[in-house]
Amino acid sequence: MLFDRKREITVIPGDRIGPEVVAAALKVIEATGINIEADVQQAGASCFEKGIESGVPRETIESIERTKVVLKGPLETPIGYGNKSANVTLRTLFETFGNLRPVRELPGVHTPFTGRNLDIVIVRENVEDLYTGIEYMQTPGVAQALKVISRAGCEMIVELAFEFAVAARRQRVHCATKANIMKLTEGMLQHTFEEIAPRYPQIEAKHILIDNCAHQLAMRPEQFDVIVTTNMNGDILSDLTSGLTGGLGFAPSANIGNDAAIFEAVHGSAPDIAGKNVANPTAIILSAAMMLRHIGEGEAADDIEQAVLVTLESGIRSGDMAGTGKASSTTEFADAIISNLGKDSATRGTRDFRAVRIPESRTEVATVPVYRRIVTGVDVFIESTLSPAELGAAMTEVCEGTSITLHMIGNRGNVVFPAENTTVTLVDQYRCRFMKKARSDTLTNAEILALLTRIGEAHTWMHVEKLQQFDGEDAFSRTRK
C-alpha cells in the first residue's frame, strides 16, 4: 500500500541489546524504500529509574494512541523498581489480547530438527490466565493465584487463531489446553474452540492436551501448523518452538489488539552480550516484517523475509549461530540483509497472505446469559492449625440449627474430612465446603454472612467463594477424594 504521506509508527528501542537490534531493523525497513516515519519513544528501565511507576511514560502512550503500531525492543524491570513490567503495562493498556509467535526452519540454522521443514505459529492468549497477576498470601505459608479465563477472552483468541490461519493459508489449528484437570478454566478454551471451529470448515481443528502437545512438539513437531492456547501455556510452548528452530535470536512476535499492535522479538534484553554489537537482529527484523504486513506493506514484508533467507543461505552467521566459525556483528548482519533486498531465496518462496481480520473487542460488558441460577453452597477458607477431625467437629457445630450443613473439608485439594486421609501433608489453609440442606433452595447472602460471623468468633477465615449452579450445572469444581 502506498501512503501519500509518511506512515508514522512508534518505535521503542528498549533496554541493553534493544537499541542495537532495533536500529538494525529500522535500517532494513528504511532500505526497502517504504514511506515510514519512526516516532522514537522510551519505556522500560530508564523510565522506572526516573520514577515512572508503570515503566511507560505518558508521551509513549500518546504516541501509540496516535500511531496504533509499535516496533519495540526488549524491556527490563530493574530490581527494586515497581512490581509490574513495562511489557505488561503496554499489553494491558492497549489490550493486545493475542500474541502470534511464528517459527520456521531457516537455512543454515542447524538444529536436531533440520530437514523437517517446521513452520509453526503459536497463538497465545495475552492478557488473562495466571498473568492477571492476582495473587494472595492466604496464610504466611500458603500462596494462591487466580487463573482468570473469560468466555469473551476465549472467543477473541480462538477467532484470531482461525482468522490468522485463513489469512496465512494454513491447514490446521490445534487448541492446546489442560482441560482434563482444569475443567472450568482451561475447559472454557476447549469448549469455545469446539463451538467456533465449524465456522471455519476449510481449517482442520483438533484439541490436544498441553502435556501431550509438548511431547509431540519434541517428537513430531512437523504435525503442527497453528496452535492456540492460554497465556501461560503459550508462554512456555512458544519458547519451546523457538528452541526447535534455532533459538531466541530468530523468533519474532506480534501482540495484536483492536486499538494497537506491538511487534517485538521474543527474546529479552540479553545483558550478557549488550553493548558489544554481537546480538542477532533476525528476530526483530522478522518482527518488523510482521508489522509491515499488518499495516498493508505486504510487498516490503516479503522483501525483508526473502532477504533474511538469502543472507542465511549465503552463509553469513550471527554470533549465536556461528559456533567456532566467523560471526558477523549486528550491523554487518543487518547490512548483509540490506544488500540482499530484492533477491529471491533459493529455498523458500514468498507467502501468500491476506489481511488478518482481527476479532473486535466488545465495548459493552461481556456476559453469558443463564436462565436459572442458584447458590447451592459456599467454600470458606480458614487458617487453622487444628487437625481435620477437630476442625470438622467445630464446623459441624457452627452449622447446628441452620439450613446449612458441612459437606467436606479440604487441604491442598485433598478431602481430609470426613475422609480419613492421614497420608497427606497438611498446611494451615483449610477449605470448608458448606452446602444448603435443601439443594433446590438458594443460599442467601444473609445466611452466608451469618455463617461467616459464627466461624469468625473462634476461627480465622480469609477467603469465601460462592458455589453456584447455572441452568442446573455445577459452576464449581468437584472435590478430589
Ligand code: NAD
Ligand atoms: P534473554 O532473552 O535476554 O537472554 C537469554 C539468552 O539468550 C542469553 O544468553 C542471551 O545472550 C541470548 N540472547 C537473547 N537474545 C539474543 C539475540 N538477539 N542474539 C543473540 N543471543 C541472544 O533472557 P533473560 O536473560 O531471561 O532476560 C533478560 C532481561 O530481559 C530480563 O530483565 C527480562 O525481564 C527481560 N525480558 C524482556 C522481554 C521483553 O521485553 N519482551 C522478554 C524476555 C525477557
